[in-house]
Amino acid sequence: MSTEDEIIRIAKKMDKMVQKKNAAGALDLLKELKNIPMTLELLQSTRIGMSVNAIRKQSTDEEVTSLAKSLIKSWKKLLDGPSTDKDSEDKKKEPASSSQNSPEAREESSSSSNSSIRKDEANASSDSFIPSFPRAPSTSDSVRVKCREMLAAALKTGDDYIAIGADEEELGSQIEEAIYQELKNTDMKYKNRVRSRIANLKDTKNPNLRKNVLCGNIPPDRFAKMTAEEMASDELKEMRKNLTKEAIREHQMAKTGGTQTDLFTCGKCKKKNCTYTQVQTRSADEPMTTFVVCNECGNRWKVKLLFSSVY
Template identity: 30%
Template sequence: METEELQNIVKEIEIFTSGEDYEALLSKLQYLDENFTNPTKENLKKTNIGVKLNKLNKSSSNKEVSALAKKLVTKWKDIILKNIKKHQKEAVNEAASPTKSSDKITEKSDLAVDLVEKIPEKPRNVDIDSIKYELYEAPIIRNKVLKAFYNCLAAETSLPSDEVFNICKSLEQSIYEASAKTAGHYDEKAYTNRYRLIFSNMISKKNKELKIKLLRKSISIQWLMECEAKDLAPEELKKKLAKIDEENLFNAQGATLERAATDRFQCGKCKQRKASYYQLQTRSADEPLTTFVECLNCGNRWKFS
């Protein structure tokens, strides 16, 4: 089902809900049950249909509508989680399975891979390894960044010093060039921000995999120039964030204001007594709450204190 059709269905559901046309609402939900078989995080977020049905499940006075809305939300969530697990499993299998290129790995490259994670017998840094890192006259910060990168990477690898330093030079040069893209010249703030983002993750004891990827050159430096902080997080943290994201996707109602249905208020427009309301403290704490009311019949809104 295309995104545009889903958006139209969301609009129809809102109309049927406000008019309490339960027959039409049930028909539309049954249509979704039969035809919307490709739910993804992307199309649910874009159309907001998961949130709408979650709200319908909690607020509808019609038991059939509420039950079917709940069924659909649960069904879509299960499909999305199943697909995520499937992709994760495929990624693990792909990483574990031998490739054509791996059949041609030489003894030299095998040794290099082993050296990446081999802890050096003696401490390593720019002074001990005699690294001439002061390559730039200005800005001086570039030399300091080269030193920081080398000391961090070399400390936990037995790769030759020239290989490690070449990685550091490529990384620093890319940060420098990326900082000039927006302004057209070196931007100290952009340079510093990108360096701090990468280095803070690089030195983290919980993110050792980032250093390994850099040393193995299995991570694109260009990607490092464009990624966000969450992209550099350790895999364990990424999984936790993904789980939270999934929960939020279907519990977005928790991020909205709780509304209650009532017949206490009469709409000044259509004179009906079918409304929902919520209250907020919009002024100082010793002032009364402000009540916001929405007519469920015509959509008219008003407030009072």
């Protein structure tokens, strides 16, 4: 079994522990990870950091949390990359650091030759490793504190925050802070803005929005200003798009006025006093779509005719 496969095996076991909320055996898995030489490529491909951080947040065992923190700290060094200003000093210290015979030291020394490339990769992947945001200023305002708590609770919907390893309380505070900084008040407009964020985060039909906020793909300040249309699920966006198209067609039909006829029977009132309009909705070689309106009851429907016009 390759090193990558071994790490993936451990990550899957940890994810199951988190889902079952039972961290028994986590310490043994963490000890296995400690003995595996870690590289930046392995961190990115296996996403083991998210699994370890989830175990750290859930476990009440001090030994487990301590070892998890130690591993994350050592892996953070790989993400940060060695300092370019001290390359010459690092090279001089290579014999001393190698004598320590630690996996972290070996990986840091081996990556010094291509530090600039490592830094670019680290910056691109740091958000997906463990999301972090500048800490929000504390507040004693009871309304703001309550809103921060409700936003944090909404972010915890579905337990995605555990697998991602996000700090939902700090993230909720960041979102609230961005809303407050824009509106400068805790009036009804502020409360409505907070409520709309909470409702969309809790929407079970739109889990991707919550995941994108937790992962940092949507920053807190951006999420604080998003409109209802921007926060909507892909399914709802498609529905709105279709409704807009239909409204445009109906507007075009009403604008042209249509032609009165008795060739159509209304399915609602069974009368034949109708007005129709034909519109080419698809390619020119396909039948035109005929929109019919009953002049008696206002019922509307559409039909496909094999002829280009109605006689």
